[in-house]
Amino acid sequence: MSTSLLLLIIALIGFVAYFAGRARSLAESGNKLATLHSLPGYHGSYVAIGAVLPAVLVLAAWLIASPLYVDSTVRSALPDTVQGQGDAAVQLALGQVKAVATGLNRLDAAEVEAVKTGSANLRETLAAKGVALAGEGEPYMVEAAEQFNTMRGYSRWLMSAAVLLVAVAGGLYAIRNVTTRFRARNQVERVMLGSLVVASSIAILTTIGIIGSMLSEAGRFFSMVSPMEFFFGTVWDPRFAAAGSEGASGQFGLLPLLGGTLYIAFVAMLFAVPIGLFAAIYMAEYASPRLRSIAKPLLEVLAGIPTIVYGFFALVTVGPFLRDISTQLNGLITGNYQNFIQAQSVLTAGIVMGIMLIPFVSSLSDDIITQVPRALRDGSLGLGATRSETVKKVILPAALPGIVGALLLTASRAVGETMIVVLAAGVAARMQLDPFEPMTTVTVKIVHQLTGDLEFTSPQTLVAFALGITLFVITLCLNIYALYIVRKYREQYE
Structure with a gap:
């Protein structure tokens, strides 16, 4: 199930949860609003938040953690000859494996079998399907690509099941808390306050991240070039001279x-x-x-x-x-x-x-x-x-x-x-x-x-x-x- 479809289903669950929570608050009060601590809209919002917010957090965490786990597993399964060449070679091989995995999804069973047995050229077969592959491709890449596709498919299904289960469970738990004296307004306002704090913190954290990245890279530059030469120099000529010649740094x-x-x-x-x-x-x-x-x-x-x-x-x-x-x-x-x-x-x-x-x-x-x-x-x-x-x-x-x-x-x-x-x-x-x-x-x-x-x-x-x-x-x-x-x-x- 795609992420966009999953988000749409979560939104629909939240929509249903809102009206369910609102209806339960009215039923608990016997349609007498004076007996409710919070208005029915707050109770509905509380139930909708209980259904949507945990599910979205689980979805975000899964989307971050799952690719890291799949990449790590596939990387560890690469041949020792590749892993012995260093991190750069491993990253390059992993990128090729992902390209092959994309291409395998576009091939039929006969074409996949031909590629696996070596009777068809891997690079040419993928190129015919619109997938460019750097290099000719190695036999181990097909197996690694199949492993990658399998793990990613399982991850998608597990993610969909877990997110929908959390959404339904969160909505049911929240609707059980709806009573006449339940302070739904306080809970909703607390969530909204947290959302505002997060929104306002994004700008601050982004600024800090920009400054940190610039400072770290600028520090590397000043380790190569004197700050006095940079701040008080009157000539700008950052030429790329031949290796070994004087003034190569400009x-x-x-x-x-x-x-x-x-x-x-x-x-x-x-x-x-x-x-x-x-x-x-x-x-x-x-x-x-x-x-x-x-x-x-x-x-x-x-x-x-x-x-x-x-x-x-x-x-x-x-x-x-x-x-x-x-x-x-x-x-x-x-x-x-x-x-x-x-x-x-x-x-x-x-x-x-x-x-x-x-x-x-x-x-x-x-x-x-x-x-x-x-x-x-x-x-x-x-x-x-x-x-x-x-x-x-x-x-x-x-x-x-x-x-x-x-x-x-x-x-x-x-x-x-x-x-x-x-x-x-x-x-x-x-x-x-x-x-x-x-x-x-x-x-x-x-x-x-x-x-x-x-x-x-x-x-x-x-x-x-x-x-x-x-x-x-x-x-x-x-x-x-x-x-x-x-x-x-x-x-x-x-």
Whole structure:
């Protein structure tokens, strides 16, 4: 029985258990709700939880433990000649056995017998059924594959029987507890509280796992490359030199990548902050309710556009436009029709990234400005100030801490952008201040170093984790500082 079908049956059992528990509570109370400690819906939910939750836990545990046990058993049954070649050879053989097992399920009895006796080529027979096998295949693989299929089949049937038995037994046990004074609401709320704790813990545990994995791999990188060379190096050249030659590990200077990251983010913020902030002020203070209800959703549509689309826009439209404009300006001024703005440049990436960031700035700033109490506006206008003077001298100072925090959060979003930079700014790792020339960022090099069929054993691939943890620290510091600014200077209004 497949897992999806098993989950559907468990859901149906839970559905039936809910109505059974609800009906039993009404029968116990003689349809007098006043005699029940909890409403009938809570009793039904308690019985449904008793039927579903233990069964799902057993199913999850079985799906985790069963493949480990089957793999271990099949691995131990492999010939000694294979096991004597090391773990890598054993893993490769086990993968081939699984491929053969998949192929055997597609063969009829005659074909299986032909493969077992050697009268048919194993690799060609499986290829005809759409199963690719690395190598020619060995005779022992067929027996191991049959053992694998048999154990997996038994495991499936045992799992189905155990899960359904637990579901029915859990529902029957729960329905026996339904009485007029049973605190079903407390039990249901306790389960819901546990579910909320688990859900909230997933994000925390995921973050801890990401940090732990990056730190462990970054530690391996720093065991090969000096941290001083990485953090203070000015040359990025992680070349793959020939084995035995000097400088085979290349140069891993972070400063060119960090400079490009901050430079492009700075240009993007220069473009996004004025437009986004002015848009927020207009929508919050000047626009009519009807215009605001139309303009704000249209502006926030920009936030839903995939970043790869922004990258195409930069590559096809903005970059060539800036290049052609620079060519015409240079020709009018000097007579030399040669462009001084490259199609891939810091300016191109900054402008397009700024367009992407406009809805972040405007939406966050608009929410903060609208939270300023109406009494401050009315008081300023009542004293004779104009609307623009009220905005400049009352509303913006009151909302400034929140706006600064919003801008810092937007900056952390800009620092982590990848696709726009790949297509709009190029991949050249250099230290320069000319916004008309290409540069690259940390995120682009992370993608570049992890592209291809590589193993995480050389500094050329492990450097991606060092770059990742560096970028994580930068964005974390920006977020912490934004929260600090907001909390320190936040105004408390009644």
